[in-house]
Amino acid sequence: MPWRVSLTVRILAVNIIALALLAGSLFYIDSYRNELLAERYRLAESEVEITAIALAHEPLADRLAMLVRIGADQRLRLRLFDRDGKLVGDSFALAAPSYRLIDPASEPWLQDAARLLDSGMDFLLGTPPIPAYRDPTDTRSRAWPEIAAALEHQRTWISHKAAPDRTPVIIAATPVGTEGEALLATRNARDITENVRMARQTLAIIVGGALAVSILLSLFLARTIVEPLRKLVRSAVRVRLGxxxxxxxxxxxxxxxxxxxxxxxxxxxxxxxxxRIDAVESFAADVAHELKNPLTSLRSALETLERVEDPNLQQQLVGIAKDDVRRIDFLVTEIADASRIDAQLSRTTFEPVDMARLVRALVAEREQRGVNGTCPITIVQENTRTQGGALTVPGDAARLERVLQNLLDNAVSFSPPKGPIEITLSQTDKRVNIAVVDHGPGIPSAARERVFERFHSLRPSREEFGTHSGLGLAIARTIVEAHFGRLQATDRLDGAPGARLLISLPLWETAP
Structure with missing residues (x-):
């Protein structure tokens, strides 16, 4: 299912979820409260049993004094019942009470909020309700189920109830001697509630502070990530719409x-x-312009042919039409090749190509076909790494041969009759250099980059119109750059008139 939530919300959610897990530790404070209660149960058991042992061996007058003293020291309310269940002594009746149960109505609203929070936590944790503590109006032992349980099982019996302010009241009952007497001790353990509330408050403050910082940092992080992305999206959409x-x-x-x-x-x-779009549009405009001239000439020749009756003139018009068709066919072939060359090279797997062997084979093939005219081609190999001249580059041999064919065609077309053409091969800085040098008029400095543009051509005046498409050097540079190389026009190194077209390619061992 695709995400439909913004990145900002997801960043906030990830950070808040982690803090929510931390906040969940608030619920474990309930176990902390249970541990405190269990500890107080043990303390209450020890206190009431020690007190019962001490009372068992004392006369009644001393018992009452001991109830008052122990109750005041331990902040307990001690009640002594005889074998008939009659109240014999109450430390709160014999002396000033050592603690008082607080009326919630007399406390500030903050305590009401704290009690409300306690109730909410108990509800979420599913804590069983605690019975409310109230002093019974019946003063006999039968009003206390803890005493009945202690006498029945002959051991200490402990329970706890909730005071009006929801603080625990721990009740402990134990037999005194073997005559059926019983001792009841009650304690208002307010410190348990205070400790639990303090722990919750501290943890809540930590979680709240961490939550605030996390939200601020999340918003800052979202702003530093989302806002730049939104700007990029808006710009990309505007570029797409054009x-x-x-x-x-x-x-x-x-x-x-x-x-x-x-x-x-x-x-x-x-x-x-x-x-690329501009280049495609410019290329399309150039193609239309280049095709328009021969098409216009062809249409004019055909229209004129219908009205001419002279056989010689008709033959001339047919010749013009054939030349125009040949020009159009040549242009279409070159344009198609120029259009496909980038895509084809991107899928080509380069292999090692011996440029010296390729140049020698190409020159021999051209001489055999006689396409060099009267211009002799000389191959010069210098500054090679080995005596045999192993100049190996990564590439597509057929494409590199196309580059050399275009450069040689260009040199032949500009060279004077019997003007020599030199191909120099050398190696410098782990690169293979192939230079094609002619003795023609050369290329003006201002035009040395323009000659590599599509359909830009500085043709010699003696050349028949339409022989070249103006794409040869552009195609050559495209192929060379796809081979991680460079193709440029320079002056002859000896200062003589003529053009020097230099190809620089990486050696096979250093190719990217």
């Missing part, structure tokens, strides 16, 4: 993280896309 050619994709130069890298990558990608 409604504004001047859309600038933010590069976020101040950011050195992945978002900054993404922004600059998208910016570069959109720039390259615009250049």
């Amino acid at each position: 409604r504004d050619r001047s859309v600038i994709v933010p590069r976020l130069p101040a950011r050195r993280d992945e978002i900054g890298l993404l922004a600059r990558a998208i910016s570069d990608m959109s720039g390259a896309l615009r250049q």
